[in-house]
Amino acid sequence: MITFDSVNKYYGEYHALREITEHVARGEVLVVCGPSGSGKSTLIRTINRLEPVASGRITVGGQDIHAPGLDVNALRSHIGFVFQQFNLFPHLSVLDNCTLAPQRLRGLGRQDAEARALALLERVGLAHKARARPADLSGGQQQRVAIARALAMQPPLMLFDEPTSALDPEMVGEVLQVMRDLARDGMTMVCVTHEMGFAREVADRVWFMDHGQVLERATPEEFFARPQHPRARQFLADIRSPLGLPA
Ligand SMILES: Nc1ncnc2c1ncn2[C@@H]1O[C@H](COP(=O)(O)OP(=O)(O)OP(=O)(O)O)[C@@H](O)[C@H]1O
Ligand SMILES: [Mg+2]
Numbered sequence: 001m002i003t004f005d006s007v008n009k010y011y012g013e014y015h016a017l018r019e020i021t022e023h024v025a026r027g028e029v030l031v032v033c034g035p036s037g038s039g040k041s042t043l044i045r046t047i048n049r050l051e052p053v054a055s056g057r058i059t060v061g062g063q064d065i066h067a068p069g070l071d072v073n074a075l076r077s078h079i080g081f082v083f084q085q086f087n088l089f090p091h092l093s094v095l096d097n098c099t100l101a102p103q104r105l106r107g108l109g110r111q112d113a114e115a116r117a118l119a120l121l122e123r124v125g126l127a128h129k130a131r132a133r134p135a136d137l138s139g140g141q142q143q144r145v146a147i148a149r150a151l152a153m154q155p156p157l158m159l160f161d162e163p164t165s166a167l168d169p170e171m172v173g174e175v176l177q178v179m180r181d182l183a184r185d186g187m188t189m190v191c192v193t194h195e196m197g198f199a200r201e202v203a204d205r206v207w208f209m210d211h212g213q214v215l216e217r218a219t220p221e222e223f224f225a226r227p228q229h230p231r232a233r234q235f236l237a238d239i240r241s242p243l244g245l246p247a
Helices: 040-046 072-077 094-106 110-123 139-151 169-184 196-202 220-225 230-240
Strands: 002-011 014-024 029-033 055-060 079-082 157-161 188-192 205-210 213-218
Touching: 002 040, 014 040, 014 213, 029 040, 029 196, 040 157, 040 188, 072 079, 072 094, 079 139, 094 110, 094 139, 110 139, 139 157, 139 169, 169 188, 169 196, 196 220, 205 220, 205 230, 213 220, 213 230
Parallel strands: 029 188, 029 205, 079 157, 157 188
Antiparallel strands: 002 014, 002 055, 205 213
């Protein structure tokens, strides 16, 4: 579904992605973890061309995303992206947030778009909020709407960049549950997250990044039980015992 071939990216002098050569299979749930500043957001944002790269090749569904003449808006409309901030349109109802792009970009009629949106809102447990404004929802509810809105475009691939890290702790679970359901339904997912419980339970594979490189790729069983790279071991020790106390 996604391939990276010798991808390099710089911010000025800073080498933010170093020779990334990796792939993500169709139907795979990948969790990308690593310390702050390691390049996780940069990497995930290259997939829908929110970040240009200096060299290398990225394909999505077999398509070179930097091919001349490729319509970047069309590319993005086929990749669902959920950020830390929910970015819902504040002046639109929940339902209209979920019907706007399918009508404008997919040519769906209002009725079809609303039927699809309501089914998705049902799936994320928010059909009863269809007429509400985003400001009247909790953070967890807004993030579930953001997921439904992305799904309304029927993307074959969903990207998540720390979708729960702006949420109050009691709302994290409801968003992770929606992601878990999506994974079980076979969606291809790339998830940058610090939720190691989610990684352990749902991921098919984990990538550990540091300093712009993928230092380790493993199943969650291997990664959590026997991290190979010293920096991965340190990372896991730090998140298990953030104050340096014995875990
Ligand atoms: N627009 C930018 N201009 C310059 N440097 C940047 C820019 N965006 C990111 N960087 C730098 O690139 C590196 C990777 O950043 P990135 O946001 O990808 O890290 P991250 O792994 O997502 O971190 P976090 O866990 O804190 O979100 C960092 O050192 C960061 O300071
Ligand atoms: Mg980030």
